Amino acid sequence: MKQLFLLVITIAMLTVQSRAQDIRMGLVGGMNFATFSTELFDGQFRIAGHGGIYAERELSGNWMIHAELLYSQQGVTLRDGEAKIMQNNDYLSFPMLMKWSDAGKMELLFGPSINILLRSRELLEYPGYFAEDDTRDAYYLIDIGLQIGFQYPINDKLSAGVRYYMGVMETSKLYNYINAHFSIPLLYKF
Numbered sequence: 001m002k003q004l005f006l007l008v009i010t011i012a013m014l015t016v017q018s019r020a021q022d023i024r025m026g027l028v029g030g031m032n033f034a035t036f037s038t039e040l041f042d043g044q045f046r047i048a049g050h051g052g053i054y055a056e057r058e059l060s061g062n063w064m065i066h067a068e069l070l071y072s073q074q075g076v077t078l079r080d081g082e083a084k085i086m087q088n089n090d091y092l093s094f095p096m097l098m099k100w101s102d103a104g105k106m107e108l109l110f111g112p113s114i115n116i117l118l119r120s121r122e123l124l125e126y127p128g129y130f131a132e133d134d135t136r137d138a139y140y141l142i143d144i145g146l147q148i149g150f151q152y153p154i155n156d157k158l159s160a161g162v163r164y165y166m167g168v169m170e171t172s173k174l175y176n177y178i179n180a181h182f183s184i185p186l187l188y189k190f
Contacts (some may be wrong), residue, residue: 048073
């Protein structure tokens with residue numbers, strides 16, 4: 001884990017030069033509609049959130065690099081009659097996105113994301129019964145995926161957007177689960 005952390009820091013430092021006036025920073029947060037790819041079209045989403053910080057730097061013309069450090073709640077909520085099974089997986093996420101801006105009107109984002117599993121719990125609930133289990137051993141520590149999305153500047157300080165994330169590797173050691181989620185981020189520029 002130390003090697004991964006050092007790799008992420010090194011990449012971030014290489015992509016951002018030392019001139020601080022060229023770097024724009026801010027806060028990002030919003031809603032996640034998370035699931036596993038096997039449940040994507042069944043409407044079995046965990047509605048949760050994400051939040052953190054971002055930094056971006058202009059590369060050339062309309063292109064920027066946009067990096068984030070997020071706490072992201074993912075997983076799935078499955079319903080079967082009155083029973084509800086919630087798989088709550090929480091990650092520390094590092095999206096490293098390319099951003100293309102159309103003169104401040106529309107911004108497209110795409111790129112990889114590395115996610116480190118912080119906590120994994122399975123909650124089983126039905127009338128008169130509730131149980132919670134630590135399921136961290138059933139999931140891989142690292143999840144890697146791709147994000148694509150857009151955002152629209154509301155004013156000079158505030159932007160809102162929509163993104164889609166799809167993992168490129170299995171997240172579960174027991175099942176063929178791949179993380180997937182839609183997110184609605186709100187960004188505030190310092």
